[in-house]
Amino acid sequence: MTNRRKIMIGAVGLVLTTFILTSSLFVYLFQTQTASVADTGKFIKVWAIIKARYLEEVPAADLMSGAIKGLVEGLNDPHSIYMDAKIYKEFQIETEGTFGGVGIVIGLKDGKTLTVIAPIEGTPGERAGIKSGDQIAQIDGQDTKDMNQDEAVAKIRGPEGTQVTLAIRRDGEQELKNFTLTRANIQLKTVKAQMLDNGVGYIRISTFNEATGNDFTKAYNELGKQGMKALILDLRDNPGGLLNECVKVARNIVPKGTIVSVVGRNGRTEVHTSDLEQARYPLAVLINGGSASASEIVAGAVQDTGVGTLIGTKTYGKGSVQTIFDLHDGTAVKLTIAKYLTPAGRSINNVGIEPDVVLTNPEGKDLQLAKAIEILANKH
Secondary structure (H helix, E strand, O other), rough: EEEEEEEOOOOOHHHHHHHHHHHHHHHHHHOOOOOOOOHHHHHHHHHHHHHOOOOOOOOHHHHHHHHHHHHHHHHOOOOOEEEEEHHHHHHHHHHOOOEEEEEEEEEEEEEEEEEEEEEOOOOHHHHHOOOOOEEEEEOOOEEEOOOOOOHHHHHOOOOOOOEEEEEEEEOOOOOOEEEEEEEEEEEEOOOEEEHHHHHHHHHHOOOOOOOHHHHHHHHHHHHOOOOEEEEEEOOOOOOEEEEHHHHHHHHHOOOOOEEEEEEHHHOOOHHHHHHHHOOOEEEEEEEOOOOOOOHHHHHHHHHHHHOOEEOOOOOOOOOOOEEEEEOOOOOEEEEEEEEOOOOOOOOOOOOOOOOOEEOOOOOOOOHHHHHHHHHHHOOO
16 A cells, blocks of 8 residues: 655755765764664775775666665565666556556565465456466566565566566465466556346455546446445455555445554554445455455455455455655655554454455355355345
């Protein structure tokens, strides 16, 4: 989940940038007395040694970029990264809803294993048979062991019509299976809606981008005009996305009160609420292990307020919030700034949300959807 937020950094040339960086470090060390001044001196010394003695001339900008990247990596947080110009551009394109790629959403499971959270419907990845939970061991022959999530995304994406090969490990198997995929123009239409039998409406949200909240509201109201008496919200294999958009969705279905609390440094809390007097329709929500982040916020609010029934399997368990700090040179830092809590005060990070009705789907059958229809039939 990410909200764009900008900070200004000023620099006149590399010398001033370096001076500001090192001077700030010295001030910090003297103020906090939690680290040695020698550490800052070591940084300056290594910089000077590299510039003077390394075999080849290295652009100072490359050294600074590497230093910033290492600074963020020192947090040991897979969701906090320095994004160079290429990665940042890809990130911006994704949140806007159109990009060249194979249509899979990936994350670092347990902070270290590059894993498919969910394939996107109707894309090359889904058609090739890539599944939630698949581990990506290699991208075009390059090992992913030390690769962060956004670096991997940048390597998988590319111009429409070009190819990328992913080496996949499935269900703990040791043998890798290669998938050679042709990239396509991925257009994320995140909301799909239809009326099922007996007045049951069905809305599927594949991810939360900049258009999701408004698109959901339109679909929800349209189904109401068609005579909807109950709603199934399908969040299976929804990897999350923008916080504000999932809150917009929740405000249509979660009754008056807290949707999610975002708790930052020093306990500072931002509470997102709903003003809905009461739920309009009986509700069932479908979830699984590919439901993460923003989709878990919606599912958690539904469960804690008792406004609907969660059906499926335990969710992914990503309960942290990231913000983008634009560095105004085409690069940015994505930083974890908070954790979120469900209305009941639960943190689901690395835990996930257990459904009210635990049910798996055998190959080729959607028992979860059938169960939702059955449950709602007795409520309207």
